[in-house]
Amino acid sequence: MLERKATRYGYGEGLVILGEKNPRVVTIGLDTTSSIAMNMFQEKFPDRYFQLGVAEQNGMGVAAGLSLVGFIPYVCTYGVFASGRAWEQIRTTICYSDCNVKIGGGHGGITVGPDGATHQALEEIAIMRVIPNIKVLVPCDAIETRKATVAIADIPGPVYTRFGRTPVPVITDESTPFEVGHAHIWRKGKDVTLIGCGIMVYECLLGAEELDKEGISAAVLNVHTIKPIDDETIVHLARQTGAVVTAEEHQLFGGLGSAVCEVLGKNYPVAVEMVGVNDKFGESGEPDELLTSFGLTHKEIIEAARKVLKRK
Amino acid sequence: MVSKSANDIKNLEEISRQIRIAIIKMLAEAKSGHPGGSLSVTDLLVGLYFSRLKHRPDEPQWPDRDRVVLSKGHVCPALYACLSYSGYFPQEELMTLRKPGTRLQGHPSKTSGLPGIEVSTGSLGHGLSIGVGMALGLRKDRRPSRVYVVMGDGECDEGSIWEAAMSAGHYKLDNLCGVVDYNKLQIDGSIEEVMDLSDLSEKWRAFKWEVIEIDGNNMKNILSAYDRAAKIKGRPTVIIAHTIKGKGVSFMEGVVGWHGKAPNKEQAEAALKELGERKC
Numbered sequence: 001m002l003e004r005k006a007t008r009y010g011y012g013e014g015l016v017i018l019g020e021k022n023p024r025v026v027t028i029g030l031d032t033t034s035s036i037a038m039n040m041f042q043e044k045f046p047d048r049y050f051q052l053g054v055a056e057q058n059g060m061g062v063a064a065g066l067s068l069v070g071f072i073p074y075v076c077t078y079g080v081f082a083s084g085r086a087w088e089q090i091r092t093t094i095c096y097s098d099c100n101v102k103i104g105g106g107h108g109g110i111t112v113g114p115d116g117a118t119h120q121a122l123e124e125i126a127i128m129r130v131i132p133n134i135k136v137l138v139p140c141d142a143i144e145t146r147k148a149t150v151a152i153a154d155i156p157g158p159v160y161t162r163f164g165r166t167p168v169p170v171i172t173d174e175s176t177p178f179e180v181g182h183a184h185i186w187r188k189g190k191d192v193t194l195i196g197c198g199i200m201v202y203e204c205l206l207g208a209e210e211l212d213k214e215g216i217s218a219a220v221l222n223v224h225t226i227k228p229i230d231d232e233t234i235v236h237l238a239r240q241t242g243a244v245v246t247a248e249e250h251q252l253f254g255g256l257g258s259a260v261c262e263v264l265g266k267n268y269p270v271a272v273e274m275v276g277v278n279d280k281f282g283e284s285g286e287p288d289e290l291l292t293s294f295g296l297t298h299k300e301i302i303e304a305a306r307k308v309l310k311r312k
Numbered sequence: 313m314v315s316k317s318a319n320d321i322k323n324l325e326e327i328s329r330q331i332r333i334a335i336i337k338m339l340a341e342a343k344s345g346h347p348g349g350s351l352s353v354t355d356l357l358v359g360l361y362f363s364r365l366k367h368r369p370d371e372p373q374w375p376d377r378d379r380v381v382l383s384k385g386h387v388c389p390a391l392y393a394c395l396s397y398s399g400y401f402p403q404e405e406l407m408t409l410r411k412p413g414t415r416l417q418g419h420p421s422k423t424s425g426l427p428g429i430e431v432s433t434g435s436l437g438h439g440l441s442i443g444v445g446m447a448l449g450l451r452k453d454r455r456p457s458r459v460y461v462v463m464g465d466g467e468c469d470e471g472s473i474w475e476a477a478m479s480a481g482h483y484k485l486d487n488l489c490g491v492v493d494y495n496k497l498q499i500d501g502s503i504e505e506v507m508d509l510s511d512l513s514e515k516w517r518a519f520k521w522e523v524i525e526i527d528g529n530n531m532k533n534i535l536s537a538y539d540r541a542a543k544i545k546g547r548p549t550v551i552i553a554h555t556i557k558g559k560g561v562s563f564m565e566g567v568v569g570w571h572g573k574a575p576n577k578e579q580a581e582a583a584l585k586e587l588g589e590r591k592c
Contacts, residue, residue, distance in 0.1 A: 053478070053479070058441045060441070062476075065447070066449045069446050069453070091437060093433075093442060096421070096422075129570035
């Protein structure tokens with residue numbers, strides 16, 4: 001049985017590591033500090049933490065200002081508000097000036113659970129990756145989130161990182177490769193490639209095991225960096241398997257699946273099936289119930305794989 | 313410290329006249345842009361760049377420099393002219409405003425590489441937050457630098473201005489100085505008609521700011537306001553600068569139609585004549 005841990009704690013731990021390592025790292029809280037585990041940093045480094053209240057637009061602008069005088073601000077709140085409410089501040093102030101601001105979007109995806117649709121971020125990948133200069137990361141578990149949080153401090157320019165509220169299986173360890181911009185081939189396969197991000201990487205792995213039993217050999221690719229996307233690895237696996245399934249805890253329009261199709265359409269068109277939220281808002285419920293009712297489990301990935309194989 | 317002698321004021325007024333001439337020439341050449349606000353804000357920027365601002369045009373990244381954020385970025389012709397006349401870049405470049413490949417973008421662009429531009433601005437409501445972040449960071453680093461954020465009155469319709477104002481008051485940012493170019497006109501009409509801002513000073517006071525109200529086209533008032541603001545401790549200061557939109561060109565003064573329309577050749581010639589310049 002795998003240990004379960006919310007990716008937000010990976011983010012919090014990453015911030016603490018940075019706090020010790022890099023005196024220029026500061027954090028901005030927007031009245032959600034403890035619920036996205038940023039209080040770990042706040043408690044250790046109170047003089048490098050700025051509380052700005054429930055004001056996301058100002059939070060992004062202040063982060064830009066801090067970066068322009070040489071700090072590396074991590075500004076974090078729930079993903080709906082981090083990416084959506086302050087979208088134009090991110091676009092015009094942070095990204096157009098290429099400010100060294102790290103945006104943390106917590107409470108990503110449907111697994112936010114009982115809070116319902118208002119607080120379930122399902123659009124951030126789409127609305128962030130469309131902006132020039134920004135990088136977009138969706139790590140798959142708490143350890144990878146911690147690694148990502150630390151790594152981006154050394155990458156100049158804006159980065160959006162998505163993480164979540166609910167405990168999810170820890171599937172990587174210290175030795176699992178992680179490099180921003182390089183997708184990780186988790187498992188090789190001959191018949192179909194399952195491409196996931198965030199918590200759907202685990203579902204891809206479960207799906208691949210089931211498919212194995214049916215005699216279908218599935219590769220699994222963890223695309224933790226949605227932008228810049230690792231087109232080389234995606235094309236490489238598409239060539240090897242000739243069919244692709246994408247899986248994401250996000251709207252189907254504009255997310256990982258779309259990004260993969262952009263790559264394949266241009267370079268090596270193959271049949272693609274997408275698993276994700278099908279153009280609707282979330283609702284209240286326990287995370288596991290919602291993943292089932294919204295079709296975000298390995299079952300849908302397996303069905304999609306069977307379907308895509310028929311289209312080969 | 314620059315003296316406040318009458319002679320000094322006269323020099324600055326003469327610089328303002330030259331900056332206004334440059335603005336008209338740039339806009340006529342570009343055939344688009346925003347003369348009204350550029351002319352209303354001119355004296356406020358001249359008072360900074362040619363007197364009170366601590367800056368080194370030959371060393372734009374000097375860490376202890378004061379920062380200027382032109383939040384109302386559409387009036388950048390005034391900023392570009394001030395930067396150029398201060399020595400940041402050659403004056404000939406001013407005539408490339410708004411042209412393909414120029415560093416003088418239609419709104420200030422940091423990534424264009426124009427020296428003296430601290431951050432890209434022009435999307436209204438962003439600048440004060442940026443200034444708050446700069447002021448927090450500079451204070452944390454114990455730098456003596458001051459941060460000036462120049463805003464428009466119409467811009468004060470934006471909710472984000474008040475989010476930023478609240479945070480600056482909360483953090484007692486006395487190294488931050490806001491400047492509101494209160495020219496009473498916005499694109500759709502008078503401020504009063506479009507969105508009544510009164511009482512603007514009381515609004516800022518309620519957000520824990522020191523408020524200084526001045527005639528923002530009077531150089532003596534402008535300099536003393538900057539000096540007073542620099543002495544206020546424990547809270548940020550905003551200078552509510554009552555100005556005239558289109559100041560210096562009689563047919564543009566107080567006319568809302570000149571918000572975002574460049575003068576044609578004949579209009580530019582008439583404007584330059586009023587400003588004491590013979591040729592376009």
